[in-house]
Amino acid sequence: MNSDAGFRYIGGRLHCNDVSADEIAERFGTPCYLYSAGLLRERYCRIRDAFARWDGLVCFSVKSLSNLATLRLLAQWGSGFDVVSGGELYRVLEAGGDPSKTVFAGVGKTAAEIEYALRTGVRMLNVESGEELRAIDRLARGLGRRATVAIRVNPDIDPETHEKTTTGKKENKFGVSIAGSRRLAAEAASLSGVELRGLHVHLGSPIYSPEPYVHALEKISRLCTELRAGGCRMETVNIGGGYCISYTGEDVPGPEDYAASLQVLLEKLDCQVIIEPGRYLAGPSGLLLVRVLYRKESEDGKIFVVCDGGMNDLLRPSLYGAFHRVWPAHSPGGMPRVMRAEDRHYSGFRTELVDVVGPVCESGDFFAKDRPLPPVKGGALLAIFDAGAYGFTMSSNYNSRPRPPEVVVDSSEVFLARRRETYEDLLRAERQGP
Ligand SMILES: Cc1ncc(COP(=O)(O)O)c(C=O)c1O
The missing domain is CATH 3.20.20.10 (Alanine racemase)
Structure with missing residues (x-):
């Protein structure tokens, strides 16, 4: 059995088995589902x-x-x-x-x-x-x-x-x-x-x-x-x-x-x-990688971390108010072992309270609310953990957003289980007749 299987931080960078999340994001883009076989x-x-x-x-x-x-x-x-x-x-x-x-x-x-x-x-x-x-x-x-x-x-x-x-x-x-x-x-x-x-x-x-x-x-x-x-x-x-x-x-x-x-x-x-x-x-065997697009701060100090993935990619937070751990893929101290919905800080980590949200036109489009997160800017890579079950299978094309790819890491081999959808895929079932 491969004891290196799964997700962990090596040298401050998130890895799936021994493949870095950066490499996956570079090769397949974001948002992207990533699974450890x-x-x-x-x-x-x-x-x-x-x-x-x-x-x-x-x-x-x-x-x-x-x-x-x-x-x-x-x-x-x-x-x-x-x-x-x-x-x-x-x-x-x-x-x-x-x-x-x-x-x-x-x-x-x-x-x-x-x-x-x-x-x-x-x-x-x-x-x-x-x-x-x-x-x-x-x-x-x-x-x-x-x-x-x-x-x-x-x-x-x-x-x-x-x-x-x-x-x-x-x-x-x-x-x-x-x-x-x-x-x-x-x-x-x-x-x-x-x-x-x-x-x-x-x-x-x-x-x-x-x-x-x-x-x-x-x-x-x-x-x-x-x-x-x-x-x-x-x-x-x-x-x-x-x-x-x-x-x-x-x-x-x-x-x-x-x-x-x-x-x-x-x-x-x-x-x-x-x-x-x-x-x-399936749950812990997969996560959703998203890229931060913008860090947006409102007049009253509320911080939104706006990502390129949204509720159409992972519906559980919107549908059930489900809690998923969210953490940057680059983190010198790794991640806290336990993160609970009621936590407002994690000892040993410098954080700020943020809402992690997507680009979909719904206020219910969020991954985390009032969540301590190390300060991140546009371009940062975030992992939404334990998203392997009821993640991709509940995804949709809402807002005409192509669904993300699914990538599997098996030991150190990386393969694409499902490619990212294209705009043309969105219209495939509608292009009928002459
Ligand atoms: C009949 C049946 N079996 C098994 C399952 C799987 O449940 P879980 O993913 O929590 O193991 C479900 C989920 O809804 C179900 O409806």
Whole structure:
């Protein structure tokens, strides 16, 4: 394993593995997503090993980071995939992902997506309603197949995270209640086009304690035992994603902590365990590099650091008020280990309080607010850390801004996973007809 993998300051300059951020910015321009393949691999191995004893299958959550190069690497390392659309499935297959290790979730799968999944032989479809179950049954029979399905259970548990990323409470659109799951299982048994083989739950993201998983698994285990007693062959339990990362640099639970808390329940279950980490793998493995365009000071002394990247490149701060560490790529003392939203200075560093903002025409276009940052001028390079998950995949062309490139550093090899979009790319789908 490459212990130099990841992001660190060497001689006061930020590096990805042993390649400097300056070199990346020079070659590919800014804004630019930069990923460490070595760090991604370390994190993949760590979470895989934590759940290995229950025949654990890691199904990487494609929505978090979906460029082909990354999916290809994960497929080579043996990862499976969690997809939520035909487009994500297409990406997985194009990257050489194994359909028999791919699970398909989502409340609104279309008939075309269900047929596509069945034709390609995905491992299972996670069913989220009675109507969907009947649609899968009909479509599978039409293709002369039986679809393997799991019921996505909504256990009504609060994972204590952002309301927009809470998915396992009864008011959320996802999954089916425990009572509803019993009814769905009974119905599945009467349908010749489906085979019920598992249960699925995904509580939300990020979840900073193993407790909600334990509560969910207690409920799922009881249901699983009941369904087995009724003659159903339960082979897998999918406990979803949501494993947290530290956006501040403070200590947070790791995969081993989640696995240890779930150990007794998982052992009793005697099922294959599927986990669907996205953020845990991709988040810390990527950052967004931006260049400062202007330092702008208002009459009352408020300082704006205006960058060339904006909310169209990284939406999380605007969408969720999400906190990301931001720090100059040139910093003689490196960076503070911990940076928290409430910090107004960091000991050992000379800083000023600034808003780090983008060029998009919205006041919600920011990366950091009231944040201590070493004084920077136009031309400085800034890194927005832990942006690998839900960074590029949530990017858009808002303000007709071409999306940034995605660059991967694998040991000391640098390659372009996705080139920067051009103005012509912006118009491609609009240029039709004669
Ligand atoms: C069904 C499902 N599984 C897994 C995930 C991945 O979550 P995370 O990236 O927090 O691990 C999500 C994210 O929303 C999801 O909807």
